[in-house]
Amino acid sequence: MTAETDHDLTREPVAAHEPSPRSGSIALVLLVAAGLVAVAVGLMTLGRAQAQPYILGILAVLAMVGLFNLFAFAAGIIRFVDRNLDDPVMGRIADHAFDGLAVTDPRGHVVYSNAAYLTLTGAAGPQDVRPVERVFIGNPDVSEAVFRLLKAAREGKRQQEEVRISGHDGSQGRWLRMRVRPLGTGKRETRYAVWSIADITRDRERQEDVFQELQHAIEYLDHAPCGFFSVNPAGELAYVNATLANWLDYDLAEIGSGGLKLTDIVSGDGASLLTAIVAVPGEVKTEVFDIDLRMRTGKTMPVRLYHKLAFGADGAPGPSRTLVISRARDERSDPDRAAEVRFMRFFDHTPMAIATVDRGGNVVRANARYAKLGQALGLDSASKSIFRAVNSRDRHLLIAAINQAAENQADIAPVEVALEGSKERWGQFFVTPVDGGENDAEAAIVHMLETTERRALENQINQSQKMETVGQLAGGIAHDFNNVLSAIMMANDFLLNAHKPTDPSFQDIMQIKQNATRAATLVRQLLAFSRRQTLRPQVLDLGDALSDLAMLLRRLIGEKVKHETIHGRDLWPVKVDVSQFEQVIVNLAVNARDAMPDGGKLIIRTANVTAEEAARLAYKGMPAADYVRIEVADTGTGIPADIRDKIFEPFFSTKEVGKGTGLGLSTVYGIVKQTGGFIYVDSEPGQGTSFQIFLPRHHAEPEVQVEQPAPVVGAGNGAAKEAGSAADAKPRTDLTGQGTILLVEDEEGLRALNARGLRSRGYTVVEAENGVEALEVLEEQSGGIDLVVSDVVMPEMDGPTLLKAMREKNPDIKFIFVSGYAEDAFEKSLPEGQQFDFLPKPFTLSQLVAAVKETMAKAG
Numbered sequence: 001m002t003a004e005t006d007h008d009l010t011r012e013p014v015a016a017h018e019p020s021p022r023s024g025s026i027a028l029v030l031l032v033a034a035g036l037v038a039v040a041v042g043l044m045t046l047g048r049a050q051a052q053p054y055i056l057g058i059l060a061v062l063a064m065v066g067l068f069n070l071f072a073f074a075a076g077i078i079r080f081v082d083r084n085l086d087d088p089v090m091g092r093i094a095d096h097a098f099d100g101l102a103v104t105d106p107r108g109h110v111v112y113s114n115a116a117y118l119t120l121t122g123a124a125g126p127q128d129v130r131p132v133e134r135v136f137i138g139n140p141d142v143s144e145a146v147f148r149l150l151k152a153a154r155e156g157k158r159q160q161e162e163v164r165i166s167g168h169d170g171s172q173g174r175w176l177r178m179r180v181r182p183l184g185t186g187k188r189e190t191r192y193a194v195w196s197i198a199d200i201t202r203d204r205e206r207q208e209d210v211f212q213e214l215q216h217a218i219e220y221l222d223h224a225p226c227g228f229f230s231v232n233p234a235g236e237l238a239y240v241n242a243t244l245a246n247w248l249d250y251d252l253a254e255i256g257s258g259g260l261k262l263t264d265i266v267s268g269d270g271a272s273l274l275t276a277i278v279a280v281p282g283e284v285k286t287e288v289f290d291i292d293l294r295m296r297t298g299k300t301m302p303v304r305l306y307h308k309l310a311f312g313a314d315g316a317p318g319p320s321r322t323l324v325i326s327r328a329r330d331e332r333s334d335p336d337r338a339a340e341v342r343f344m345r346f347f348d349h350t351p352m353a354i355a356t357v358d359r360g361g362n363v364v365r366a367n368a369r370y371a372k373l374g375q376a377l378g379l380d381s382a383s384k385s386i387f388r389a390v391n392s393r394d395r396h397l398l399i400a401a402i403n404q405a406a407e408n409q410a411d412i413a414p415v416e417v418a419l420e421g422s423k424e425r426w427g428q429f430f431v432t433p434v435d436g437g438e439n440d441a442e443a444a445i446v447h448m449l450e451t452t453e454r455r456a457l458e459n460q461i462n463q464s465q466k467m468e469t470v471g472q473l474a475g476g477i478a479h480d481f482n483n484v485l486s487a488i489m490m491a492n493d494f495l496l497n498a499h500k501p502t503d504p505s506f507q508d509i510m511q512i513k514q515n516a517t518r519a520a521t522l523v524r525q526l527l528a529f530s531r532r533q534t535l536r537p538q539v540l541d542l543g544d545a546l547s548d549l550a551m552l553l554r555r556l557i558g559e560k561v562k563h564e565t566i567h568g569r570d571l572w573p574v575k576v577d578v579s580q581f582e583q584v585i586v587n588l589a590v591n592a593r594d595a596m597p598d599g600g601k602l603i604i605r606t607a608n609v610t611a612e613e614a615a616r617l618a619y620k621g622m623p624a625a626d627y628v629r630i631e632v633a634d635t636g637t638g639i640p641a642d643i644r645d646k647i648f649e650p651f652f653s654t655k656e657v658g659k660g661t662g663l664g665l666s667t668v669y670g671i672v673k674q675t676g677g678f679i680y681v682d683s684e685p686g687q688g689t690s691f692q693i694f695l696p697r698h699h700a701e702p703e704v705q706v707e708q709p710a711p712v713v714g715a716g717n718g719a720a721k722e723a724g725s726a727a728d729a730k731p732r733t734d735l736t737g738q739g740t741i742l743l744v745e746d747e748e749g750l751r752a753l754n755a756r757g758l759r760s761r762g763y764t765v766v767e768a769e770n771g772v773e774a775l776e777v778l779e780e781q782s783g784g785i786d787l788v789v790s791d792v793v794m795p796e797m798d799g800p801t802l803l804k805a806m807r808e809k810n811p812d813i814k815f816i817f818v819s820g821y822a823e824d825a826f827e828k829s830l831p832e833g834q835q836f837d838f839l840p841k842p843f844t845l846s847q848l849v850a851a852v853k854e855t856m857a858k859a860g
Contacts, residue, residue, distance in 0.1 A: 771797025
């Protein structure tokens with residue numbers, strides 16, 4: 001324990017060359033102990049009564065000394081000193097350190113400093129030592145750094161600053177590194193701060209020398225007579241020297257700021273050559289390439305690249321180092337080099353992939369397009385076997401062609417094979433032998449042209465032609481079959497009129513009618529596929545239409561499938577045939593139900609799609625316009641990719657025999673396309689299916705009249721719809737009438753039945769087999785013709801031609817066209833402004849009579 005005053009602790013720092021002397025001694029302790037023992041022995045020789053005053057006196061003295069020490073310790077006059085502080089090794093480490101060290105108390109007074117600190121701060125002795133902030137006070141270059149250090153010291157944090165001290169009288173300045181940290185982690189120790197100051201002038205000078213040398217090296221490289229660039233593994237230009245930047249007409253500062261890639265300065269597919277080098281872990285490769293670089297202006301310049309690339313231990317490529325030699329002047333100085341440059345340009349810029357191969361199919365040399373193809377197919381490099389670019393099932397065809405070339409056979413037929421890869425790609429290979437003489441390294445030259453797009457276009461054209469052919473066939477069959485059905489249904493109506501419900505044959509007649517109706521439904525599906533059906537378009541709110549279908553859909557899909565309809569807000573109107581639109585939704589819902597045998601969810605969503613959104617969707621064949629989208633999605637088994645493109649084909653079905661006609665989705669496709677819309681399918685096996693239907697937005701026109709028949713198509717729509725609804729939904733009680741009707745029909749049996757039915761309702765019927773005969777009958781008929789009921793498709797003269805001829809003689813004559821085709825099939829043949837009504841086949845007797853009476857009742 002040593003006694004030191006507070007003044008000595010805080011005001012008189014001890015320098016490293018004046019260590020504090022050790023206080024206290026073991027000899028003194030032994031001497032005090034021996035004295036106390038001697039006094040005790042001496043007192044024992046005296047009597048008890050005589051020794052008592054002496055004992056009390058000694059105890060009083062000892063008590064007084066002890067009490068004084070307690071007060072002195074409490075007041076800080078004396079303190080216990082850790083013997084470790086007096087350790088000569090620890091003390092000398094701090095005292096003789098190269099860096100200046102100082103310890104300050106909470107009030108900022110220096111309580112310790114070593115010799116280096118005195119030297120760096122310019123103190124003459126321990127009594128002249130000053131804290132850091134007082135040493136550098138008034139120096140504007142250092143004041144901010146010292147302020148940050150003082151703040152860190154008060155907060156008990158670590159801080160480091162490097163400052164430059166200007167020299168006096170023109171002398172060179174110094175660089176100092178100043179640090180501050182708390183003395184320890186204890187509460188009392190954190191109030192003390194340890195300061196260190198190091199002179200780093202020589203380190204800074206070395207750094208500046210290195211920097212200057214680096215600047216010189218960069219300057220030498222920048223102005224070298226050849227170009228140089230470096231590319232990182234991401235394909236970005238990490239460095240370009242000034243010479244190359246000047247050649248390419250780029251600003252060097254702009255390149256240094258990043259943003260340019262290798263593909264920005266390399267013309268064509270030349271960048272693929274540099275990125276197609278095979279990786280060999282731990283090796284460095286140098287390749288030579290003759291390619292064209294692209295300038296900022298778009299012009300090209302021929303160059304030779306010496307491309308050096310190092311690979312890491314894991315095979316990952318590092319930054320490249322590429323020397324660029326311009327060959328633009330070779331064309332004038334050396335004709336041979338000019339020819340070589342032209343050849344390399346032809347070789348690398350041809351749209352065909354070219355490679356020379358040996359007898360085993362290994363690529364000896366390849367152009368840039370082949371390197372790019374190899375990367376697209378996932379091949380490691382252009383030096384691999386060419387057979388790896390071909391699908392395994394077609395690989396033998398290319399092997400045979402190269403073997404023929406190796407035997408110097410000429411006129412080798414081109415080989416078209418499937419290419420390797422996850423997507424379906426095709427390529428055509430042209431193989432020719434190499435006349436190499438004694439050189440067996442190259443056995444054949446292979447030219448490859450990718451034919452994927454060409455085959456896709458051919459398949460699309462073939463598919464379109466097939467669909468068109470099937471559509472024409474279906475339409476023709478439907479037209480002829482409608483005539484047969486019309487005769488069956490008309491004769492069936494006569495039988496129903498002649499038999500009462502109690503008649504034993506009445507049920508058989510009703511069975512005939514039901515089967516005829518089913519046949520008519522099948523014919524409508526064929527016409528829907530061929531887009532030749534009769535549509536009754538009207539402005540429709542899809543939200544209301546789908547709400548009306550909800551109950552029917554629930555009955556169709558059953559209890560296992562949960563149905564949900566999500567309506568879009570403020571849906572635009574569309575113009576569609578209501579019954580045909582319902583058929584589309586029902587067919588899709590039934591297909592969804594069949595795809596979810598164990599149950600699932602059927603979701604129907606509607607939404608408006610603006611022209612901008614339609615353009616972003618980028619569906620093939622759909623122009624940018626306003627649409628209303630109807631999405632029919634399920635959570636079923638999905639559609640495999642190999643049959644996804646076939647689902648809209650007629651008679652294509654994945655269902656068991658007898659459980660589907662294969663016309664459901666083809667009918668949906670035909671209805672949507674005839675309406676002017678588009679339909680697309682998105683599906684993944686096991687993830688469900690989503691059909692996206694886009695119907696064009698309807699813009700109301702003031703001149704459109706809904707109730708009155710419009711010219712050409714509109715008139716036909718109104719009459720047929722009203723006639724059909726009157727006959728089916730609300731039959732008229734009085735279907736008799738008067739007047740002369742000219743019936744024109746090339747089918748003799750059907751014509752006879754129609755004439756019989758009209759005569760049974762009180763009309764006078766004149767028959768004609770075709771248009772020519774009908775004109776003759778019109779000339780011969782003295783009483784005039786009130787109405788013409790004519791077929792559309794007839795030999796010698798069709799219906800539209802007959803209409804024009806009769807209107808020239810009698811502009812007010814009324815017309816009803818009957819046909820198995822839609823009005824769209826012949827409306828373009830009619831002159832503008834012609835009025836007519838239309839009745840689609842097949843029809844019943846009541847529908848025919850109702851249409852005739854409706855048309856006869858109209859004002860001429």
